[in-house]
Amino acid sequence: MTEFLEPHESIxxxxxxxxxxxxxxIDLLAHCLADPGDVILAPTPIYGRIYTDxxxxxxxxxxxxxxxxxxxxxxxxxxxxxxxxxxYDDAISKERTVKGLFLINPSNPLGDxxxxxxxxxxxxxxDEHDLHVIIDEVYALxxxxxxxxxxxxxxxxxxxxxxxxxxxxxISKDFGVAGLRIGAIHTQNKTLQNxxxxxxxxxxxxxxxxxIAARFLDDLEWCKSYLAINKKRLTEKxxxxxxxxxxxxxxxxxxxxxxxxxxxxxxxxxxxxxxxEKDFFLYLIEKAHLYIVPGKELFCxxxxxxxxxxxxxxxxxxxxxxxxxxxxxxxxxxxxNTFNVLKD
Numbered sequence: 001m002t003e004f005l006e007p008h009e010s011i012x013x014x015x016x017x018x019x020x021x022x023x024x025x026i027d028l029l030a031h032c033l034a035d036p037g038d039v040i041l042a043p044t045p046i047y048g049r050i051y052t053d054x055x056x057x058x059x060x061x062x063x064x065x066x067x068x069x070x071x072x073x074x075x076x077x078x079x080x081x082x083x084x085x086x087x088y089d090d091a092i093s094k095e096r097t098v099k100g101l102f103l104i105n106p107s108n109p110l111g112d113x114x115x116x117x118x119x120x121x122x123x124x125x126x127d128e129h130d131l132h133v134i135i136d137e138v139y140a141l142x143x144x145x146x147x148x149x150x151x152x153x154x155x156x157x158x159x160x161x162x163x164x165x166x167x168x169x170x171i172s173k174d175f176g177v178a179g180l181r182i183g184a185i186h187t188q189n190k191t192l193q194n195x196x197x198x199x200x201x202x203x204x205x206x207x208x209x210x211x212i213a214a215r216f217l218d219d220l221e222w223c224k225s226y227l228a229i230n231k232k233r234l235t236e237k238x239x240x241x242x243x244x245x246x247x248x249x250x251x252x253x254x255x256x257x258x259x260x261x262x263x264x265x266x267x268x269x270x271x272x273x274x275x276x277e278k279d280f281f282l283y284l285i286e287k288a289h290l291y292i293v294p295g296k297e298l299f300c301x302x303x304x305x306x307x308x309x310x311x312x313x314x315x316x317x318x319x320x321x322x323x324x325x326x327x328x329x330x331x332x333x334x335x336x337n338t339f340n341v342l343k344d
Contacts, residue, residue, distance in 0.1 A: 001169055001186070003220060004141055004227070007154035015188055017196040019203035020181040022138050022170040023053055026102075028203065029166060029185065030058035032195040033132050034099040039063040040134070041087050041101040043079050045262075045298035045305070047108040054102075062299075063091045063098065067110065070301045076254075078112060081121040088129065100132035100164075106139040106150065109262050109298055109307040111255025113148040120156070127160035134166050138183075141174040141227050143257035144235040150257065154186065163189040171213060173259070174227065180209050234259075234311070241310045244321050248328065259311040263292075266304030268328055277303040280331065288327035290320055 002011045019025055034040065036059035042050065044064040054060040065087040067077050084101070091098050101122065106113045126133050135153045143150050153159075153167050170183035182205055187193060217223065234257075241261055245252045253262040269280035274296045281294040295305035310317055 001154070001184070004223075005137070005152040005154055005169070007152065008157045011154070011186065015186050015193070017185045017187070017193070017200050018205055019183055019185075019200050020205055021172065022136060022168050022183040023049065024181075024203045025168045025170070025183040025185045026050065026053040026134070026136070027057055028196065028199055029134055029168075030054045030060045031199065032192055033134075034058065034060040035097075036060065038097045038099045039091055040099060041065055041084065041091070041131075043067050043083075043103065043107065045109055045295055045300035045307075047104065048293075048297045048299070050102070050104075051299070060099070061096075062102070063087060063096065064299055064301075066301045068295075068300055068302050068305065072302055079107075079114065079118065081118065081125060084122060084125060088125075098129070098131060100134060101126055102134045102136070104136045104139070105153075106143060106255075106257035108139065108258055109260045109293075110253060111258040111260060111262065113143060113150050113256040115148065116151045116156070119151065119153060120160075123153075123156075123165060124160045126164065130164075132164045132166065134168065136168045138168065138170045138173045139258045140169065141231070142234060142259065143231065144238055144255070145231060146235070147256035166192070171217070174230070175216075176230070177213075180213050181205065182209065182213050237310055237314070237317070241308075241317065241321065248325055259309055261308040261310050263306050263308055264304065265306050268331060269304055271302060271304040274303045277306075281306070283331060284324070284327055287330075288323045290323055290327065292324075 001007065019028065030040070030053070039061045040054055040063065042062045042065060044066055045068065051062050054062055065079065065083050067079055067083065088098060103114065123133060137152055140150050140152060153165055159165055166189070167186040168183060169186070171180060172178040185196065238255065242252045245261065245263060249267065251264040255262065265280060270276040277294050277296060281292070284290040284292055293307040295303065298307060
């Protein structure tokens, strides 16, 4: 983390708490920072599992900060401090107790990289309202060349309240090792540290997993080489997929990082209802054998958006795009019952 996240000062191991993945880290922070029924603000659309990470055990709810609204008129909607403020006011007006704000940076599924200015605005807002900020930076080193540069929360020389900013990192995304369940919470909050020392006992990383990870992470030169190659491949594959989609007449969000395409399928399935979105989603599964996550599963307010993972093997991605192209042609023709991609 000291080498690659470029923190203002070297990471003190005393401020790190390692456990079995980022999911476990979110679960523990929810348990420590909030009570059942409390809410955490979070920009939406958002990776659907985050909701259950907060809700399943700690019974803490996510309160949406909608980036894409039901009647969105912005040509390129992004997170702003005004949207954060409105979501907070909405929660308070409904007599909900807000304990914090959660960000994924770079975001999932939109692939936005938040600017230092916006992050400071958010930190200041949360300090003003005595809120914690949890930032999940698991895609920190999976950004595209030529786009906005990632700026870790650890990089700021000063924060409005450093004791209420907690950073999560893990190796599963940047290093492509989801099977090695290793996540870390960085916090300087001594009270929270005391809680984590007790509770992380139940989330211990198995020694064989620690040993494997320590061996390759210890080779910094190899890590630098790997990450450089990974960045190049991510950039090239993202551009390839975006160009392919544009040739199909589909609009794709110009993401800056992550593993996903955020695709506007409204010209295909409409934008009037989530029933239309679901119909297209099921059609893709049943007829084209493609699993593309519909926006509703990611808490998107506007129907017709889907998240497509483009970081599978090149052969799989290209085959998937070909199937998608054929499926769209037949769906437009309303020939759903007779279409079978595998026999075309």
